[in-house]
Amino acid sequence: MERIIKVGLLGLGTVGSGVLRILEINSEEVTRRAGAKAEIKKILVRDLEKKRSVPVDAKLLTTDPWEVIRDPEIEVIIELIGGTVAARSYVEESLRAKKYVITANKDMMALAGGELLSLAKEAGRNIYYEASVGGGIPLIRPLKHSLGANKIISLMGIINGTTNYILTRMSLEKMDFQTALQEAQEKGFAEQDPSSDLDGKDAAYKLCILAGLAFNSPIRYNDIHVEGIRGIGQRDIFYAEELGFILKLLAIGDELEGGLALRVHPTLIPSTHPLAGVLDENNALYLVGNAVGEVMFYGPGAGSMPTGSSVVADLIDVIRNINHQVENGIMEMDFREKKIVPVEMLSSAFYLRLQAHDQPGVFAGLANAFADEAVSLDRIIQKRSEAGRAEIVLVTHVVEERSFNRALEKIKEFPAIEKINSLFRVIES
Amino acid sequence: MERIIKVGLLGLGTVGSGVLRILEINSEEVTRRAGAKAEIKKILVRDLEKKRSVPVDAKLLTTDPWEVIRDPEIEVIIELIGGTVAARSYVEESLRAKKYVITANKDMMALAGGELLSLAKEAGRNIYYEASVGGGIPLIRPLKHSLGANKIISLMGIINGTTNYILTRMSLEKMDFQTALQEAQEKGFAEQDPSSDLDGKDAAYKLCILAGLAFNSPIRYNDIHVEGIRGIGQRDIFYAEELGFILKLLAIGDELEGGLALRVHPTLIPSTHPLAGVLDENNALYLVGNAVGEVMFYGPGAGSMPTGSSVVADLIDVIRNINHQVENGIMEMDFREKKIVPVEMLSSAFYLRLQAHDQPGVFAGLANAFADEAVSLDRIIQKRSEAGRAEIVLVTHVVEERSFNRALEKIKEFPAIEKINSLFRVIES
Numbered sequence: 024m025e026r027i028i029k030v031g032l033l034g035l036g037t038v039g040s041g042v043l044r045i046l047e048i049n050s051e052e053v054t055r056r057a058g059a060k061a062e063i064k065k066i067l068v069r070d071l072e073k074k075r076s077v078p079v080d081a082k083l084l085t086t087d088p089w090e091v092i093r094d095p096e097i098e099v100i101i102e103l104i105g106g107t108v109a110a111r112s113y114v115e116e117s118l119r120a121k122k123y124v125i126t127a128n129k130d131m132m133a134l135a136g137g138e139l140l141s142l143a144k145e146a147g148r149n150i151y152y153e154a155s156v157g158g159g160i161p162l163i164r165p166l167k168h169s170l171g172a173n174k175i176i177s178l179m180g181i182i183n184g185t186t187n188y189i190l191t192r193m194s195l196e197k198m199d200f201q202t203a204l205q206e207a208q209e210k211g212f213a214e215q216d217p218s219s220d221l222d223g224k225d226a227a228y229k230l231c232i233l234a235g236l237a238f239n240s241p242i243r244y245n246d247i248h249v250e251g252i253r254g255i256g257q258r259d260i261f262y263a264e265e266l267g268f269i270l271k272l273l274a275i276g277d278e279l280e281g282g283l284a285l286r287v288h289p290t291l292i293p294s295t296h297p298l299a300g301v302l303d304e305n306n307a308l309y310l311v312g313n314a315v316g317e318v319m320f321y322g323p324g325a326g327s328m329p330t331g332s333s334v335v336a337d338l339i340d341v342i343r344n345i346n347h348q349v350e351n352g353i354m355e356m357d358f359r360e361k362k363i364v365p366v367e368m369l370s371s372a373f374y375l376r377l378q379a380h381d382q383p384g385v386f387a388g389l390a391n392a393f394a395d396e397a398v399s400l401d402r403i404i405q406k407r408s409e410a411g412r413a414e415i416v417l418v419t420h421v422v423e424e425r426s427f428n429r430a431l432e433k434i435k436e437f438p439a440i441e442k443i444n445s446l447f448r449v450i451e452s
Numbered sequence: 453m454e455r456i457i458k459v460g461l462l463g464l465g466t467v468g469s470g471v472l473r474i475l476e477i478n479s480e481e482v483t484r485r486a487g488a489k490a491e492i493k494k495i496l497v498r499d500l501e502k503k504r505s506v507p508v509d510a511k512l513l514t515t516d517p518w519e520v521i522r523d524p525e526i527e528v529i530i531e532l533i534g535g536t537v538a539a540r541s542y543v544e545e546s547l548r549a550k551k552y553v554i555t556a557n558k559d560m561m562a563l564a565g566g567e568l569l570s571l572a573k574e575a576g577r578n579i580y581y582e583a584s585v586g587g588g589i590p591l592i593r594p595l596k597h598s599l600g601a602n603k604i605i606s607l608m609g610i611i612n613g614t615t616n617y618i619l620t621r622m623s624l625e626k627m628d629f630q631t632a633l634q635e636a637q638e639k640g641f642a643e644q645d646p647s648s649d650l651d652g653k654d655a656a657y658k659l660c661i662l663a664g665l666a667f668n669s670p671i672r673y674n675d676i677h678v679e680g681i682r683g684i685g686q687r688d689i690f691y692a693e694e695l696g697f698i699l700k701l702l703a704i705g706d707e708l709e710g711g712l713a714l715r716v717h718p719t720l721i722p723s724t725h726p727l728a729g730v731l732d733e734n735n736a737l738y739l740v741g742n743a744v745g746e747v748m749f750y751g752p753g754a755g756s757m758p759t760g761s762s763v764v765a766d767l768i769d770v771i772r773n774i775n776h777q778v779e780n781g782i783m784e785m786d787f788r789e790k791k792i793v794p795v796e797m798l799s800s801a802f803y804l805r806l807q808a809h810d811q812p813g814v815f816a817g818l819a820n821a822f823a824d825e826a827v828s829l830d831r832i833i834q835k836r837s838e839a840g841r842a843e844i845v846l847v848t849h850v851v852e853e854r855s856f857n858r859a860l861e862k863i864k865e866f867p868a869i870e871k872i873n874s875l876f877r878v879i880e881s
Contacts, residue, residue: 045601045743052668055786056600153598159744161590161598169582169590171485172474172764239481297750300729314474314761315588318751321726322744332743335601357484 026059028342031091031122032066033113034103035075035084038127038154039066041331042101043077053335057342065091067104092116099341101334102126111135118146123345125337127154127330133231137241137358149344151337156229157182157306159329160322161336166236166310173312175237178276179450182229184304184324185213185220186252186272190260191302194269199257212304222251223272223287230274233308234285238278240361242285248366250288259376259445262416263291266402268374269299270447282362284369291374291418291449366424372401372449373419373427377434378442381413385439389415392437396430398422412441418449455488457771460520460551461495462542463532464504464513467556467583468495470760471530471767472506482764486771494520496533521545528770530763531555540564547575552774554766556583556759562660566670566787578773580766585658586611586735588758589751590765595665595739602741604666607705608879611658613733613753614642614649615681615701619689620731623698628686641733651680652701652716659703662737663714667707669790671714677795679717688805688874691845692720695831697803698728699876711791713798720803720847720878795853801830801878802848802856806863807871810842814868818844821866825859827851841870847878 032039046053046061054060066083067090085091092100092113100117104110107130114131117124124143126132131139132155143150153163157180166175181187185207192203204221207213219225227249231242252272263270268291277284292299297319301307306324311317323329379385386405393400404416419427434440461468475482475490483489495512496519514520521529521542529546533539536559543560546553553572555561560568561584572579582592586609595604610616614636621632633650636642648654656678660671681701692699697720706713721728726748730736735753740746752758808814815834822829833845848856863869 041743049601049603049743052603053601055668159741160747161594164598165590165594168769169593169765170761171768172478172482172761174478174481239484295729295731297729300724300726302724312588312761314470314478314757314764316752316755316758318589318749320747320749322747326745328743329745332599332601332741335743336598339600340597 026346027062028059028098028345029064029096030061030099030101030338031094031097032063032101032103033088033091034105035066035068035079036103037327038330038334039103040075040077041327042103042334043079045328045331045335047077053339057339058346059342061338061342064097065094067091088113092120092122097122098345099123099125099338101338102128103334105130107131107134111139114139114150115142118142118148121146121148123148123151123341125151125334125341127152127334129155129225129228129232133228133244136232136235151341152232153337154330154333156232157308157320158322158324158326159332160306160308160320160324161333162233162308162320163236165320166233170310170312170315170318173314174278175310175312176278177311178233178237178308179298180230180233180274180306180308181271181298181301182233182274182306182308182324183220183223183226183272184306185217186226187301187306188212188304190252190255190270190272193255193257193260194264197257200253200255221253223249226272226274226287230276230285230287233274234276234283235358237276237310238283238361239358240283241358242283246283246285246363248286248288252289254445255289256445259447262376262404263374264294265404266418267294268292268449269294271298271301273298278361279364281368282364284364284366286366289447291447293450293452296450367428368424370421370423372421372451374447374449375417375419376444377415377440378444379413379415380439380441381408381411382439385413385437386415388437388439389417389434392433393419393430395433396426398427398430421451455775456491457488457527457774458493458525459490459528459530459767460523460526461492461530461532462517462520463534464495464497464508465532466756467759467763468532469504469506470756471532471763472508474757474760474764476506482768486768487775488771490767490771493526494523496520517542521549521551526551527774528552528554528767530767531557532763534559536560536563540568543568543579544571547571547577550575550577552577552580552770554580554763554770556581556763558584558654558657558661562657562673565661565664580770581661582766583759583762585661586737586749587751587753587755588761589735589737589749589753590762591662591737591749592665594749595662599739599741599744599747602743603707604739604741605707606740607662607666607737608727609659609662609703609735609737610700610727610730611662611703611735611737611753612649612655612701613735614646615655616730616735617641617733619681619684619699619701622684622686622689623693626686629682629684650682652678655701655703655716659705659714659716662703663705663712664787666705666739667712667790668787669712670787671712675712675714675792677715677717681718683874684718685874688876691805691833692803693723694833695847696723697721697878698723700727702727707790708793710797711793713793713795715795718876720876722879722881725879796857797853799850799852801850801880803876803878804846805873806844806869807873808842808844809868809870810837810840811868814842814866815844817866817868818846818863821862822848822859824862825855827856827859850880
């Protein structure tokens with residue numbers, strides 16, 4: 024007789040609805056691959072009366088989390104309520120009650136993943152969180168398993184769909200930032216309060232999780248240097264493309280001799296780079312391993328069905344493990360603390376757009392300021408001398424951030440320099 | 453005390469050397485992730501005296517396969533000799549001797565994977581074959597696990613590095629086919645006898661494995677319609693790009709209402725398609741799942757270290773399983789036979805390049821022949837009227853292959869048509 028595994032669902036929003044729908048339309052595949060049937064026994068919701076986008080038996084719904092978590096028949100808890108406080112206490116209680124946990128909660132895993140996984144280990148259970156980063160794209164499992172033979176040297180990810188959508192629209196449709204943001208909001212790719220996305224926080228939380236797995240080290244949010252995409256001008260996109268680059272908000276991690284370098288910032292990458300073709304709300308993670316070389320994983324970084332796909336993949340794994348009465352260990356327990364290299368100590372090429380009075384000697388002043396700090400210039404565009412004002416775009420060769428910043432401080436004080444419009448790091452290859 | 457798992461290696465060529473090197477340079481990572489140390493105890497080689505590219509203790513080498521396979525201490529056999537006859541008998545014997553098997557052998561897995569996996573099941577063991585397709589790119593594990601919540605609707609892969617290298621050189625460097633092939637051979641991206649790659653056979657073997665997992669159905673080589681890249685002209689690449697397409701050798705699988713459609717052939721894809729940017733010897737697999745939508749996996753499709761990376765990833769999994777005394781089942785055992793739809797029954801857009809006498813009425817004749825079979829034309833280029841000869845390039849809308857073929861038969865009989873130069877299928881989006 025076929026075994027049935029009872030599952031409790033916390034939250035029935037976008038992702039929860041996707042999970043229910045997948046369990047319905049792909050029921051046969053899921054059951055076959057899992058080797059047992061998953062039955063959603065109880066669902067925590069905020070509002071019992073709310074109209075749902077998927078058909079759901081009203082008898083399953085409850086507003087009491089403990090009714091789900093403390094149900095002795097339920098072996099797996101899927102946490103999809105988001106946030107860090109309530110979600111964390113539910114997950115802790117679920118683990119103490121010896122339940123497996125599946126979650127799509129990046130904030131919680133970024134902030135408390137280590138503690139929660141320790142608790143899981145004590146309980147002889149595990150936490151699965153494929154859906155917490157990259158929506159439907161398999162990222163966690165490849166990092167933990169498929170690339171396990173590698174030292175990861177470098178990772179670069181487009182892991183925030185909102186900002187990638189905005190930058191793509193600015194590039195392809197020549198929109199300005201505000202118009203692109205508004206369109207993203209209208210299409211549901213940006214929240215009404217888009218701060219966490221625009222300011223790079225969402226990407227930084229995800230980078231905590233990915234870099235932790237890639238470099239086998241616990242990463243804290245504050246280990247990451249974070250810059251967002253506000254203030255990027257249509258002109259920057261235009262100049263970047265003229266120079267052969269595409270502007271992307273990247274989450275980057277490198278293991279250097281001195282430690283880990285972790286940052287989220289707008290970055291110019293060559294238009295031939297595999298990440299350059301990642302458009303709209305899509306996400307991708309590009310990795311360099313010391314054995315495999317360069318690999319990339321691409322796909323939808325959010326959405327009901329894609330994220331649901333990752334949750335149900337985790338559920339299949341959990342059920343196989345329950346069914347075979349195994350839990351073959353928590354890899355994250357072997358993390359070792361590594362040093363963090365502050366961003367000032369890193370080296371990078373830079374793109375700089377500034378506005379100057381169009382008068383003799385301005386350029387010589389700039390060039391000297393850079394030369395004094397041994398910053399050499401790779402490419403220069405000067406255009407649009409309008410009303411006595413010149414717009415100058417520079418790309419430097421690779422320099423230490425500190426040297427570049429010192430040159431920049433000097434330049435800011437030149438009377439002929441009116442404004443530093445924008446400043447981005449550049450990855451040349 | 454740390455447990456040591458003894459491993460036998462069959463073959464010490466390109467991939468075997470990569471495996472040894474990875475176990476050396478990433479020894480700490482591999483041991484930590486596996487939870488036990490892997491020790492290569494014996495290595496089958498053809499020639500004991502041959503100079504090796506990696507340092508290896510001569511005492512480990514043997515020319516007797518049975519000395520490796522029948523060693524009772526060895527728990528894992530890594531088969532890297534290739535071919536189907538000896539390799540298969542070694543794998544069978546290893547499974548009967550209750551050893552786990554890891555292999556990079558696509559031919560063997562394509563031709564005998566089903567039987568071998570059955571044997572593994574009887575033995576309570578398993579066969580791991582991540583390295584058999586896509587070199588270092590994780591493909592097997594994502595298909596089996598990460599995308600397990602999906603019905604895969606469609607897959608398209610660039611899974612032969614040799615042909616992708618040749619087509620990339622023809623496109624970027626404007627080389628002709630012969631020059632590009634020669635360069636590929638000089639750089640080690642093509643064999644001295646490149647037939648299996650050029651004729652699409654290598655890609656078809658790999659498609660057997662991928663489509664089997666994607667569609668949960670046993671696939672035989674003969675289920676696949678196979679065309680290679682010989683005879684592709686530099687001009688075809690040029691015209692394709694003028695029309696906004698890139699020419700790639702694709703392995704394609706679709707699950708249609710009537711069954712599975714499986715083919716390997718040169719294909720024009722839009723230059724904005726994620727596969728279009730996969731250059732040189734790189735490989736990629738693009739998948740559409742009914743839950744996740746579109747995902748792509750990209751990376752090096754061959755090579756000593758990349759393929760070694762996949763072998764060692766499998767080894768880590770095997771060791772974890774041995775260490776936790778579990779084997780949580782063979783997913784491939786649930787394959788169900790599905791119908792195959794012959795290529796004639798499929799629909800596609802077509803690209804056709806032909807040479808005609810430059811005389812009145814030729815074009816009308818062509819247009820009528822297509823119209824008679826309800827083939828409608830999407831784009832037309834006519835150029836290079838030289839010495840009374842016109843070169844005509846047509847792209848049709850999507851039509852049934854049968855209709856297109858009937859129109860083509862008529863066209864071939866027109867006295868004004870000198871030659872059909874080339875014919876490719878086109879994927880519009």
